[in-house]
Amino acid sequence: MKTINVVNGPANAAAIILGCMRMPALDVEAAEKMIHTAVELGVNFFDNATCYSRGVAEERFGEAFDRSGIRREDIIIQTKCGLCFERNEFDWTKENILESTDDSLRRMKTDYLDVLLLHRPDLIFDPEEVAEAFDVLERSGKVRFFGVSNVPAMQMELLKKYVKQPLVFNQLQFSLEQSQLIDQALFLNNKKSDMSLDRDNGTLDYCRLNDITVQAWSPLQSGFFDGCFIDDPDYPELNKALEEIGEKYGVSKSAVAIAWILRHPAKMQAIVGTMNPVHLKEICDAAKFDLTHNEWYHLYLASGKTLP
Numbered sequence: 001m002k003t004i005n006v007v008n009g010p011a012n013a014a015a016i017i018l019g020c021m022r023m024p025a026l027d028v029e030a031a032e033k034m035i036h037t038a039v040e041l042g043v044n045f046f047d048n049a050t051c052y053s054r055g056v057a058e059e060r061f062g063e064a065f066d067r068s069g070i071r072r073e074d075i076i077i078q079t080k081c082g083l084c085f086e087r088n089e090f091d092w093t094k095e096n097i098l099e100s101t102d103d104s105l106r107r108m109k110t111d112y113l114d115v116l117l118l119h120r121p122d123l124i125f126d127p128e129e130v131a132e133a134f135d136v137l138e139r140s141g142k143v144r145f146f147g148v149s150n151v152p153a154m155q156m157e158l159l160k161k162y163v164k165q166p167l168v169f170n171q172l173q174f175s176l177e178q179s180q181l182i183d184q185a186l187f188l189n190n191k192k193s194d195m196s197l198d199r200d201n202g203t204l205d206y207c208r209l210n211d212i213t214v215q216a217w218s219p220l221q222s223g224f225f226d227g228c229f230i231d232d233p234d235y236p237e238l239n240k241a242l243e244e245i246g247e248k249y250g251v252s253k254s255a256v257a258i259a260w261i262l263r264h265p266a267k268m269q270a271i272v273g274t275m276n277p278v279h280l281k282e283i284c285d286a287a288k289f290d291l292t293h294n295e296w297y298h299l300y301l302a303s304g305k306t307l308p
């Protein structure tokens, strides 16, 4: 498996992360098999969140990992906090960050998190409180590295004014179908195209400038969670292009779609959410080849985008 040089972060981080949001659909035996398959493929990085099925995703991962016999130090466990759907609020208060980290540790049956991310902005967050919480978590050894998810550039700057620890990751939605992170620059200042709208405050370039590794979530989904675009008849051109390029490299369409993300020079990680070991094996072929410059553009245009 290809690894990513995460500046100020965990060593030996796989380019492909297994997201555990959909793990509650598996029983413990199947979840254990999924974790074993991942580790055998070199996917040593597991993403979770307190809100996934209200803690059940963390719990299922914890039970399955506990039975797996895999050494704790051989994998990287990441979770996210702050989305409190049960209370109808997003909460980055010190109290919530500390409490939810303890809950995550208990559910995942581990003494420490390799990575804790703040999941989505709390509209009334106080960066000084976040800084206090991170200090407590770092000092106690409960969390090794910190980062954010779905957080725009200027809010990262605001956090950085107070938080002492480097913000190592920003987890953002990015895929062939949801490529807004990169589209806008093509149509800069063009009043006839919606593509010119700045939807993210230059967050990708900010991350690159500040050595923050981007983790691309839902890399095979269309829309927010509308379904997988692989083999979806609504995306005929994209599937044709994925298939043709897949044939050239002897890999699946899903591997080509993930290779498209890994080919970006920001050196992002892709967080895949399959709970099917065969699908995960197919996807991991993405780390074995690099798309050419022209193939990358061919896929981008086949996904429905145009050049000005």
Ligand SMILES: NC(=O)c1ccc[n+]([C@@H]2O[C@H](COP(=O)([O-])OP(=O)(O)OC[C@H]3O[C@@H](n4cnc5c(N)ncnc54)[C@H](OP(=O)(O)O)[C@@H]3O)[C@@H](O)[C@H]2O)c1
Pocket (backbone or CB within 6 Å): 018, 019, 020, 021, 022, 047, 048, 119, 149, 150, 171, 172, 216, 217, 218, 219, 220, 221, 227, 228, 230, 254, 271, 272, 273, 274, 275, 276, 279, 280, 283
């Ligand atoms: N930070 C955030 O706000 C945020 C938001 C959403 C997700 N995430 C993270 O991102 C992870 C991945 O999200 P996701 O599950 O939406 O990602 P995804 O990899 O884009 O989608 C996975 C889904 O596509 C299906 N699928 C259908 N055909 C497939 C194929 N050929 N290969 C692979 N999958 C196929 C999978 O079903 P099978 O299981 O049957 O393969 C699964 O239901 C989550 O687990 C979570 O960790 C983060």
